[in-house]
Amino acid sequence: MKHVLILGGGYAGMMAALRLTAKLRAHKDDIHITLINASDTFTERIRLHQAAVGKPLPQYSIPKMLKKRNIQFIQGWVTAIEPNQHQVRVQIEKELQTFHYDILIYALGSHTDLDSIPGIRDYAYTLDEKSAQKLKQHLPRIAAKSGTLVICGGGLTGIETATELAEHFPTLHTRLVTQGQLGGGLSPKGRKYIHKVFSKLNIQRDEQVSVRAINHNAILLDNGHTISYDILIWAGSFNAPELAKQAGITVNNKNQILIDQYLRSISHPDIFVVGDAGQFVSSPEATIRMACATAMPMGARGGENVAALIQSKPLTAFHFNYLLQCISLGRRVGLIQFVHGDDTPKERILTGKIGAWVKELICRFTIWSLKIERYFPGAYKWAGAKRGNQIIHYEHEKSYRNV
Template sequence: MNDEQQIIEETDVNKTQIVIIGGGYAGVITALRLAGKDRGKRADVTLINAVDTFTQRIRLHQLATDQPLRQYPIPRLLGKRNVNFVQGWVTDISLDQHTVQVNLPDGAARTVPYDKLVYALGSIPATVNIPGVAEHTYSVGSREEAAALRQRLQQVEPGSRVVVVGGGLTGIETVTEIAEAYPQLQVHLVTAGAVGEKLSRHGRNYLMKVFEMLRIGVYEQTRVQAVEDGALVTADGQRIAFDVAVWGGSFVAAPLARAVGLPVNARGQILVDPYLHAISHPDVYVAGDAAAFVTQPGAPIRMACATAMPMGTQVGDNLLAVLNDQPQQRFHFNYFLQCISLGRDRGLVQFVRPDDTALERTLTGSTGALVKELICQFTVRSMQLERMLPGTYTWPGKGKIPVDAPHNQPVSEPVQHI
């Protein structure tokens, strides 16, 4: 079969064709909830993902520091749940014709028709706006990027300088992991604000203590304006030399949404209504890092596995509601805690209010590390549990909104483009 050939899928016209693109935290749990509860009665469910192994993105800083990660083949995660898994790269979506274009690993192109589309393609590091970032920095944003960083860290001489840019959770987890795994390197964190500025006083004090123990140098209030070969150039004209630079700054949504004309915010996230429909296309549902709510669903939603899985599950529930002519439910979410790994030996569990603002209460040290590890395991375990007992996955804040009017009722909130 050559590149030009396309296969139009054989479809059962009596069933709703539901296609999920993106087999990360959001996409896999959508497929499990939907197929597990529907049991092949009303829908044909197809899940398309670039690779056939589930990427535990929340552990990619561990992969970068050469820790073996357990592999979870996606077909095995789905088990016998009537999900048609397709490995391939989604290159296009025709919103008018309701089709998805996929490039298969053997080079063939495939056209997959849908009645309902679930867009769950996740995010990528925001590297485009700063000159030199794409050329001169590594990242932990994808498995391939983390593997490239792993290789580089293994090659550098003792005493080499590693700089991690970004004082948020990804930057903190990455810099501590590298400093712990490679004590012979000089490791620094560079951030435009303060490190862990959203943590409580106690949480931040503990974090700074761990940085000291791991001998991590910190540049705060230091905005990187450009990256050159071997040096970060800051807004105030400083040059910070490096042998290895890691971009741990912010993330943007995968670019396809913008390219196909879905309404997106500045980070490329698709604008969604409270039911997780794209505001312009009610047949397109969005979950995970790719989604941006036009009205806040109980808390400001940040890109996180902790929010992606609840969103994916809500999409599954709402599709089931549509299939069964039941009312859909608005997504509602409350935060409970933030779990931050600080290498393998220490962790910081920051208790937060429902709106994600920090309380003074924390768990630290080996207890914090244990809780963080259990939470990481819980993500995959809860998928496995959902496969065995469909309907079990739940989250804080779920259902605080009463069951709403029928699904075809227009959204009443004003739509604000972010």
């Protein structure tokens, strides 16, 4: 009996689990699959800015999402990985338990980097799940006294958060501070539209300014100025958990496990990595973005490759093309930025209500994809899966066939 252990039940881990069982139906008596996740409900991370305004998000039970697919679900917190012993330590309520694996699928995702600037950890809220829940409690109080909300980060998460909160709490003085340009990865037309919506929602913008430190009521900028706040949200970059690094697995400076084209750790080939927690080593200058858009295809390909490995079949390299960047700008309008396969923007955009509608459809599509994959195994498809991609340029084609 072979044991496949999947760590993490986010977009990537869930898709990997479902695709793996789809491909191993004929072997179900010889394979034991376990998925471990911190919570027994699926977190729709792409909607956490909506949760911050108090909008109740739909609750999806992970055991239900995996029902009848021969996957054991364990709710617990992974505390350590011991790759040489092929085992993982998991805190389950008050007990520390050990799980053995033959193949590990590592899908522990990412969280906001709290250590890039002094003070984030102590004073800022983030868009991580627990912090978003706390924001929900504090924001109405700050809005009632027309306080100042400062959001640091002009990427897509910062933009979505600023517009969501400014629209929901019009009495807040909302201010977004960013090191680069607001929506730097968008086309000029896309950026122009973002500025238009920000102006409409009275969101003040401070572009091209770097934050040096944060204290209890102000952010200190590199140019010597300070910006006071009543409530601060840090929407900076993400890091993967430190568990892999602590286990001696080769990682980059964001704690992402370095993987080959088959999604296998380059230092520990019996560990497959899907979603935000992995980064391709083949082309370090062309990294793929930590995104739901990449996590689900990686999950599907990772699940297929683990099944292939178990059946001594050749593994398939991961290929992917970006299509769109979908940005909610509050509940009423949105921006759809069409992009080339390598994520660089085209001129074409969709805006307004249609933009909001397409964005909502894409959010729903992520959940539908997981549901459909359970009923119709193998149904989930993604752009560029076969054609070859324009992002990752593999230097070598090497296949590992033995566990």
